[in-house]
Amino acid sequence: xxxxxxAFLGLLLxxxxxxxxxxxxxxxxxxxxxxxxxxxxVLNAPRKYQVSLPERxxxxxxxxxxxxxxxxxFHFLHVASTIKHLTRMGKMxxxxxxxxxxxSDPDYVYHTTWSIxxxxxxxxxxxxxxxxxxxxxxxxxxxxxxxVNSELVPIIDKAFRTNDKRAIxxxxxxxxxxxxxYLNSSSPFSAFLAMxxxxxxxDMSIIQRFKQIPAASIDASNSATTHKKPLFISxxxxxxxxxxxxxxAIKVNPAIDNWTFASIPEENHFSTALPALLKGLEFLxxxxxxxxxxxxxxxxxKAVLKYFESINTQWAxxxxxxxxxxxxxxxxxxxxxxxxxxxxxxxxxxxxxxxHAQVAIQLANGLIKTGELSKADAIIAQVKLAAKxxxxxxxxxxDVLQAQNxxxxxxxxxxxxxxxxxxxxxxxxxxxxxxx
Numbered sequence: 320x321x322x323x324x325x326a327f328l329g330l331l332l333x334x335x336x337x338x339x340x341x342x343x344x345x346x347x348x349x350x351x352x353x354x355x356x357x358x359x360x361v362l363n364a365p366r367k368y369q370v371s372l373p374e375r376x377x378x379x380x381x382x383x384x385x386x387x388x389x390x391x392x393f394h395f396l397h398v399a400s401t402i403k404h405l406t407r408m409g410k411m412x413x414x415x416x417x418x419x420x421x422x423s424d425p426d427y428v429y430h431t432t433w434s435i436x437x438x439x440x441x442x443x444x445x446x447x448x449x450x451x452x453x454x455x456x457x458x459x460x461x462x463x464x465x466x467v468n469s470e471l472v473p474i475i476d477k478a479f480r481t482n483d484k485r486a487i488x489x490x491x492x493x494x495x496x497x498x499x500x501y502l503n504s505s506s507p508f509s510a511f512l513a514m515x516x517x518x519x520x521x522d523m524s525i526i527q528r529f530k531q532i533p534a535a536s537i538d539a540s541n542s543a544t545t546h547k548k549p550l551f552i553s554x555x556x557x558x559x560x561x562x563x564x565x566x567x568a569i570k571v572n573p574a575i576d577n578w579t580f581a582s583i584p585e586e587n588h589f590s591t592a593l594p595a596l597l598k599g600l601e602f603l604x605x606x607x608x609x610x611x612x613x614x615x616x617x618x619x620x621k622a623v624l625k626y627f628e629s630i631n632t633q634w635a636x637x638x639x640x641x642x643x644x645x646x647x648x649x650x651x652x653x654x655x656x657x658x659x660x661x662x663x664x665x666x667x668x669x670x671x672x673x674x675h676a677q678v679a680i681q682l683a684n685g686l687i688k689t690g691e692l693s694k695a696d697a698i699i700a701q702v703k704l705a706a707k708x709x710x711x712x713x714x715x716x717x718d719v720l721q722a723q724n725x726x727x728x729x730x731x732x733x734x735x736x737x738x739x740x741x742x743x744x745x746x747x748x749x750x751x752x753x754x755x
Contacts, residue, residue: 369418378743391418518561639674
């Protein structure tokens with residue numbers, strides 16, 4: 320049997336288009352965040368920003384800390400993804416990530432630097448006459464600082480559920496912007512991550528401003544609100560950044576007492592962005608989150624709750640998230656403290672009231688697995704009102720009903736759990752975990 324070239328091409332086109340339609344039907348987007356434009360009154364121009372919300376943001380009334388990242392077209396994706404991953408693994412509190420966009424390289428340079436005199440910035444590619452001219456490409460940091468602090472932050476606070484814990488992070492000239500913001504006593508930020516900051520700019524003049532902090536800190540309120548805020552500084556294997564000189568000045572300045580420095584010699588100026596971010600986040604949340612075995616090493620449940628309270632004093636505070644609640648539940652069963660579950664839940668309700676329902680559900684799940692259905696059902700009933708929008712509550716109740724041989728009632732609960740999870744925009748793997 321012979322087939323003409325025209326017929327063959329038609330068949331091939333049909334197969335390709337069919338294949339494409341299958342792929343199109345099975346395609347969905349993985350969304351890290353949303354991008355927004357607005358007309359800035361401060362800058363008198365359109366500006367862009369990005370926002371990434373924590374998992375399980377929907378369906379709650381909880382307020383979250385925020386992390387702002389400068390030069391976000393370069394950094395937003397890896398910062399937002401890293402925060403989501405560390406949160407999911409129980410190593411960081413959930414945060415709202417805000418990307419502060421700069422619209423081009425010239426825009427970035429202009430808005431992260433202050434005005435300087437002719438010849439201050441040395442450019443090896445320019446001749447002496449050119450270097451001695453005015454430097455119009457620099458000088459917009461004051462306006463940009465005003466834009467971020469007094470315009471963008473209020474926009475974010477109005478649109479999203481934020482608390483007063485705000486961190487700002489930047490790299491290179493963005494790191495210089497962060498250091499400048501740290502020195503601003505009216506800054507709305509309470510933590511600062513300056514990664515490979517361009518301290519070299521303007522003959523390292525910012526170092527002199529750091530040295531002058533004691534004189535400016537005679538006012539006790541200024542010292543308490545400005546220079547005791549967490550400050551992270553890092554540098555990679557890079558020359559002439561001025562970071563070493565800045566760190567030396569900070570070391571001998573007693574007014575700056577909540578800071579750390581990380582040297583990352585295995586990275587260069589470009590590859591250091593993510594490693595430096597990880598170290599900066601670890602500085603903000605040290606020893607945040609332990610698994611069940613690590614909790615067991617602390618002692619009884621009172622010692623574990625004391626550990627949770629110590630984490631609560633960190634910059635962003637602490638709430639027993641679903642993963643920590645799961646690990647805590649495993650710990651209670653491993654350490655054979657199940658006879659104290661009522662006592663434990665009373666203590667959790669007193670010390671971490673916003674986490675009580677989550678912990679109760681996870682402990683109930685443990686009791687279901689050990690066949691102690693009446694105890695599990697009693698705990699589930701206790702938190703019914705507080706957990707009425709929590710899909711995992713309906714899943715736990717369904718598991719009890721299923722074990723009690725009430726399949727129809729259980730099915731209704733399983734379906735309700737999945738409906739709520741979809742409404743609250745849970746991920747597919749979380750929704751599938753709510754099935755029987």
